[in-house]
Amino acid sequence: MTLHELQTIYSTPFFDLISRARAAYLAHWKENEVQLCTLLSIKTGGCSEDCGYCAQSARYNTGVQRETLMTPDAVEEVAIRAKENGSTRFCMGAAWKGVREGDPRFESVLESIRRVSKLGMEVCVTLGQLGAGEARQLKAAGVTAYNHNIDTSPEHYPNIVTTHTFQDRLDTIGHIQDAGMSVCCGGIIGLGETEDDRLKMLEVLTNFSPAPESVPINCLMPMPGTPLEEQAPVDIFQLVRLIATTRIALPRAKVRLSAGRTRLTREAQALCFFAGANSIFYGDKLLTAANPEKDSDLALLEELDLKPQRPFAENCDRMACLT
Ligand code: SAM
Ligand code: DTB
Ligand code: SF4
Numbered sequence: 001m002t003l004h005e006l007q008t009i010y011s012t013p014f015f016d017l018i019s020r021a022r023a024a025y026l027a028h029w030k031e032n033e034v035q036l037c038t039l040l041s042i043k044t045g046g047c048s049e050d051c052g053y054c055a056q057s058a059r060y061n062t063g064v065q066r067e068t069l070m071t072p073d074a075v076e077e078v079a080i081r082a083k084e085n086g087s088t089r090f091c092m093g094a095a096w097k098g099v100r101e102g103d104p105r106f107e108s109v110l111e112s113i114r115r116v117s118k119l120g121m122e123v124c125v126t127l128g129q130l131g132a133g134e135a136r137q138l139k140a141a142g143v144t145a146y147n148h149n150i151d152t153s154p155e156h157y158p159n160i161v162t163t164h165t166f167q168d169r170l171d172t173i174g175h176i177q178d179a180g181m182s183v184c185c186g187g188i189i190g191l192g193e194t195e196d197d198r199l200k201m202l203e204v205l206t207n208f209s210p211a212p213e214s215v216p217i218n219c220l221m222p223m224p225g226t227p228l229e230e231q232a233p234v235d236i237f238q239l240v241r242l243i244a245t246t247r248i249a250l251p252r253a254k255v256r257l258s259a260g261r262t263r264l265t266r267e268a269q270a271l272c273f274f275a276g277a278n279s280i281f282y283g284d285k286l287l288t289a290a291n292p293e294k295d296s297d298l299a300l301l302e303e304l305d306l307k308p309q310r311p312f313a314e315n316c317d318r319m320a321c322l323t
Contacts, residue, residue, distance in 0.1 A: 247276025
């Protein structure tokens with residue numbers, strides 16, 4: 001899609017926009033379901049990169065304690081509990097610039113992936129930059145989707161990160177696609193970007209081939225000690241418009257209402273679900289930041305008559321099961 005097409009959708013009168021997004025959702029998704037994904041930080045803090053929003057960058061004093069890589073046994077234990085709690089997707093994140101074939105830490109992550117994939121959940125990892133060889137090994141180990149966000153528009157990206165480029169992100173995404181993994185790619189809003197920057201980000205996502213399987217939309221959680229700690233919260237109607245536009249532009253993608261839900265009311269989240277969000281991170285911690293309590297999320301879904309998505313093995317008409 002072009003920027004102009006996205007601007008036209010985004011600026012539709014609000015209720016017409018969310019009605020259209022709801023129709024796009026109903027045309028492509030059978031049930032009022034929300035996927036619950038568990039996120040686990042398998043290696044926390046001490047990252048070489050300077051992403052201005054991130055509490056895990058070694059360049060800022062954020063108070064995040066560095067932790068070494070979790071062992072496959074420890075990861076497996078958390079994954080078993082996540083499955084018991086109803087998660088159908090398990091996402092492991094590492095605060096690294098990237099991964100290299102032959103590095104013992106990469107071998108350890110491959111073993112963790114093999115263990116989690118045997119449990120029957122979708123396996124997602126976010127390990128930073130990778131090349132063709134690393135991507136092939138991850139696919140062979142059982143990765144369903146690789147999360148690598150473009151985060152903002154190509155123009156705004158250098159204002160947020162200087163240690164790697166927007167093109168580096170696209171190159172990694174190309175390797176993920178070539179290896180046959182699904183791409184989970186989205187961004188953050190609230191980084192001081194314009195609404196057009198958000199649509200330019202969406203323009204890049206809509207031109208991926210194949211289209212991203214999931215699109216996380218994070219609202220900046222301003223982390224003390226980072227350059228973006230003073231950023232103002234995102235306007236809820238701008239968030240809803242962006243979700244609706246994403247649902248219309250990428251109707252088959254899981255649109256994940258990601259970081260920042262602790263600052264959204266129940267009513268705001270209901271609007272986001274109506275506008276097409278159909279996935280959330282479930283569990284009281286994201287990587288380092290807070291997320292709503294499990295019980296309050298389950299209560300919210302129940303009040304909205306939304307069901308947690310069934311495990312993908314029972315749900316095989318979805319794109320995610322085919323990958
Ligand atoms: N190091 C890997 C990378 O950069 O892709 C993976 C981990 S990184 C923490 C994953 C994503 O989390 C980022 O791309 C960003 O979209 C999101 N994120 C990180 N810190 C955030 C914050 N403070 N608020 C909102 N989203 C954040
Ligand atoms: C994504 O887009 N959001 C998640 C996941 N992918 C890895 C991470 C959110 C991180 C929020 C900040 C933190 O916990 O430090
Ligand atoms: Fe490192 Fe990823 Fe955080 Fe950037 S977003 S500092 S690459 S962990």
